[in-house]
Amino acid sequence: MPKETFHNLSEEKKKRIFDAAVQEFSERRFSDASINQIIKNAGIPKGSFYQYFADKEDIYLYMVEQMARDIHDIIEPFNLNDSFFAHVMQRAKETVKVGKTRPEYAKIGALTVIDNSDFILQLLKTGNAKYIEIIERDKQRGLIKPEIDSGVLIKMIYIFVFNEYLYSGFDETGYLENVESAVQIIKQGVAVQQG
Amino acid sequence: MPKETFHNLSEEKKKRIFDAAVQEFSERRFSDASINQIIKNAGIPKGSFYQYFADKEDIYLYMVEQMARDIHDIIEPFNLNDSFFAHVMQRAKETVKVGKTRPEYAKIGALTVIDNSDFILQLLKTGNAKYIEIIERDKQRGLIKPEIDSGVLIKMIYIFVFNEYLYSGFDETGYLENVESAVQIIKQGVAVQQG
DNA sequence: TGACAATGTGACCAGGTAGTCATATGATTA
């Protein structure tokens, strides 16, 4: 988390630094992003950065937190009763929605899929835990075959959804169609056969 | 392709340079790999590198070509009649097989999945074209639903197979099991329903 | 006003990168 000196800054300056981070992390993966570039974007001296943040991870986590607050209104309320695949499609639609008003945010998420740094991997693992639970519940509900490996399932979805977004060239319609196709294939593949 | 000066070198020296490239490209993605590191591994001066190769792309393509020759014996003969999914599983098994004798080779392949440089993307696109054809043929054969998007299908498989390898920690058994799981899900998801 | 603490600042360090080029070496031919 940012140091106290950062929190003492004016809202304007904090915003400027946040925006600079968003810009950099939406253009380069976390691993490739440059602190030098962030301070350049923000117009603050090198020394100040280290007075505000411990390192790159520190500002990244701060940024993610702020982004979450920012898109809070855009995101549909989480309906616990929805099936796993409903959740996935909802999230894909949210990605597109976010991409419309805050294209950088969606890009930041997408870039995690090609980052294999320990830091990012850990972050994703935490974020996916919730979905693992939903899959398990859907198995008990009889929606998903119990022999399906939840870890494999969430990985398939996750890497496809974000890879696709990364390479869709921001063609939102094409993106959603492809995600829909993929999700339908996987849904069909893991569904308990009726009758 | 390498310059003539390179081809004039002794086999020993060419081998040394090839090995150095393999080492570097198996530790870092193409985008992150360093020419400085390669010349250090090979024990050749900087100037010599540029006398042999135009740039990083040049030596990468040379390396890939040599690797293909090297694993020619390991790879099963390509059976055109095999279904798409048989091809995929065969290739996953080959990856494991190659990984046993030449772990670096498999790693080099896996690292392409997290590289979004134009150079690597183009390379993959070319390599996937063959599989698109096989998918189309399987549709006509009645094995795969005709409405399935071939591009989506190959992407799903490709990114999963290599992502999984990248993060499997070289647990070959676990890797093959997960690929098998994923392939089964997708196979089930795209299969023409019997009866 | 004076003293002290908090914060701002950018030059600097050590390390990395790709690529160039003048010079050195060695082999080949006249």
Place this chain on the structure above:
DNA sequence: TAATCATATGACTACCTGGTCACATTGTCA
């Protein structure tokens, strides 16, 4: 032997990185 040509070489340029630190500035309180 002398001239010519191919190749070898590493110092050098220009540029980037994360991080530090001595010093300057500003704010606070007695």
